[in-house]
Amino acid sequence: MPQLSLLCWPSCKDTSHIREVLTKAVQEQMMSDVPIGLLLSGGLDSAVISTIIKPMLEETKQQFITFTVGQEGSPDITAARMMSEHLGTDHHEYLFTSEEACSVIPDVIYHLETYEPELIRSAIPNYFLARLASEHVKVVLTGEGSDELFAGYLYFRDAPDSAAIHKELRRIFHHLHNVNCQRADRMTMAHGLEARVPFLDPNVIDAVMQVNTIRTISFPPSNHMHGMSHCFNTRHFQQVNPELKRIEGENKPEKHALRALFNGEIPEPVLWRTKAMQCEGVGLNWVDDLQAFCSAQVTDEEFKQAKTSYTINPPQSKEEMYYRKIFESHYQNMDKFVHVWDGGCRAGGAAWQNQSYTRFGLKDVTQLAKGIEGVRGAE
Numbered sequence: 405m406p407q408l409s410l411l412c413w414p415s416c417k418d419t420s421h422i423r424e425v426l427t428k429a430v431q432e433q434m435m436s437d438v439p440i441g442l443l444l445s446g447g448l449d450s451a452v453i454s455t456i457i458k459p460m461l462e463e464t465k466q467q468f469i470t471f472t473v474g475q476e477g478s479p480d481i482t483a484a485r486m487m488s489e490h491l492g493t494d495h496h497e498y499l500f501t502s503e504e505a506c507s508v509i510p511d512v513i514y515h516l517e518t519y520e521p522e523l524i525r526s527a528i529p530n531y532f533l534a535r536l537a538s539e540h541v542k543v544v545l546t547g548e549g550s551d552e553l554f555a556g557y558l559y560f561r562d563a564p565d566s567a568a569i570h571k572e573l574r575r576i577f578h579h580l581h582n583v584n585c586q587r588a589d590r591m592t593m594a595h596g597l598e599a600r601v602p603f604l605d606p607n608v609i610d611a612v613m614q615v616n617t618i619r620t621i622s623f624p625p626s627n628h629m630h631g632m633s634h635c636f637n638t639r640h641f642q643q644v645n646p647e648l649k650r651i652e653g654e655n656k657p658e659k660h661a662l663r664a665l666f667n668g669e670i671p672e673p674v675l676w677r678t679k680a681m682q683c684e685g686v687g688l689n690w691v692d693d694l695q696a697f698c699s700a701q702v703t704d705e706e707f708k709q710a711k712t713s714y715t716i717n718p719p720q721s722k723e724e725m726y727y728r729k730i731f732e733s734h735y736q737n738m739d740k741f742v743h744v745w746d747g748g749c750r751a752g753g754a755a756w757q758n759q760s761y762t763r764f765g766l767k768d769v770t771q772l773a774k775g776i777e778g779v780r781g782a783e
Contacts (some may be wrong), residue, residue, distance in 0.1 A: 419648070422611055423665045429605035430456045430545070438542035441469035443533055443599075444495070446483025447685065448659060448677065449547025449556075451670045453602055457545070458491050468493040469540060473533040475499060475687030483674050490671050498536040500529070502693035508532075509698075510730050515594040516587065518742050519717075519731040521724050523587055525694065529686045530591040538595035548584045549603035552577045553612040554659040555649040556679055561658070562756050566646035572754050573613065573649075580604075582743035698723035717744045 430453060434440060442457060444450045454470065461468045470493040472484035481497065488495035505528050513519065516527050537544050551557055555569050557576075563569045576583075585601070592599040602608065648661045657663070658679050666675065683691055699722035710725055711718040716739045719725035732739070 419661050419665060422608075422662070425605075425607050425611045426452075426602060427456050429602040429608050431460060433545060433600040433602050433605070434460060436543050439469070439540065440543040440545070441471060441537055441541040442493075443537065443544050443546045444470040444472050444484045444487060444493070445547065445685065446472060446474075446480040446485075446487060446674065446677075447547065447680065448663060448670075448675065449550040449603065451483075451487050451547075451674050452550070452662065452666055453545055453547050454487060454491055454493070455666055455669050456602075470495045471498075471533055471537045471540075471544070472496070473498045473500065473529050473536065473686060475501070475690060478685065478687045479677070479680065480685040483677060486671050487674055496536060496540060498532050500532050500690075502687075502690045502697075504532075505529075505690055505694055506697040509694075509727070511594075512591075513727060513730045514734050515590045517590065517735065518586070519724070519727045519739070520742060520744050521721075521727060522745060523583060524727055525683050525691060527587045527591055528694075529683060530587055531594065534592045534595045534597050534599075537592075538597045541597075543598045543600060544592065545600050545602060546588055547603065548588050548599075548601045549580065550659065550662065551679070552580055552584075553603060553609065554662050555646075555651070556659045558651075558658060558679055559754060559756075560649070561651040563650065564756060566650060568755055569649050570613075570646040573646075575754075577613070579743065583745075695721075695723045698726040701726045702729075714739065716740050717742070 434457065442450065442454055444454055454468075458468060468491060470484070470488055470491075472481060472488075472495070474481040474484075474497075476499050481499070484497075485495070508528060508531055509524070512524060512527050512531050515531075516524060518524065534544075552573060555563075555573060560569060560572070563572065585604075588599045588601065649659075650656065651658050651660075657676065663675055702722040702725045706713075707719075707722050707725055714725075714728055719728050728739075731742075
């Protein structure tokens with residue numbers, strides 16, 4: 405019988421193979437017999453995908469079509485315009501108002517099939533973006549999944565060590581189908597649009613998330629195995645050491661390993677832009693307006709009865725209760741099937757829980773503001 409042994413393998417600090425695997429994933433997902441475009445948020449992930457796509461389309465002499473949504477003057481709009489100009493894309497924008505955001509809540513909840521507040525808020529801009537893109541193309545590529553591979557969320561700065569980072573990445577990756585992928589899929593399909601996610605290509609996931617091991621398969625002498633041993637060679641896995649995903653101040657911001665791969669190819673204000681939190685990238689005030697609107701739709705008396713009215717995941721705010729009422733109008737008695745984040749946000753279930761990353765702590769956008777200034781300063 406073959407003998408299997410697992411040995412420690414030195415971490416590979418050269419991450420160039422990541423770009424090769426990602427490029428292949430993009431190339432495969434660009435295959436289409438219908439018009440295809442890119443959702444260009446102005447963040448790092450879509451900028452990386454756009455940088456890979458550009459030479460492919462130049463070679464085939466195809467038009468590069470990109471789409472962005474936000475409020476006028478928002479960091480996403482500013483950064484996306486910069487990236488579009490840099491690449492020379494046929495760029496389309498949709499500028500929404502707070503009133504429009506409030507008006508589409510029922511439609512968003514119907515298509516999203518959830519009452520999770522963070523997911524609903526983040527889905528509203530995606531709803532507008534998908535509607536815009538569907539007017540021009542049938543397929544779009546997105547940058548979803550990168551944060552779960554490269555520890556892109558700001559709460560990873562508090563991770564105690566690389567082992568904790570890897571464990572947490574596995575945890576949130578396991579929930580992607582209930583979060584980012586659910587949002588991207590439901591909002592695009594609501595408008596007859598197909599979304600493709602190169603970062604979630606199986607080969608990209610393997611390259612970034614594999615544990616640092618070398619697998620050795622050896623066989624004892626055996627006549628009937630003679631001539632077949634060449635089929636069982638030692639296999640070396642080339643991976644990204646979780647230590648390379650640690651956030652260490654300004655010199656090593658979130659996803660610095662990915663940023664370094666495209667240094668010099670993406671405009672610096674976009675390349676080094678801080679990760680946006682709580683939908684603030686598309687506009688600085690619309691979430692407050694949204695919450696105020698939702699709160700006005702629920703009376704004090706109704707909210708007092710929240711725990712009685714909803715025994716499963718009872719609403720913690722009037723905003724949440726408004727979402728829940730809409731959800732129940734479409735999906736009665738289906739509340740138990742909805743995934744709700746621990747602590748009200750993605751970081752709630754992390755081993756190093758911190759109040760700064762809970763539903764209430766996320767009000768602080770100091771880190772975001774720092775990233776915005778870099779983009780605005782380049783205008």
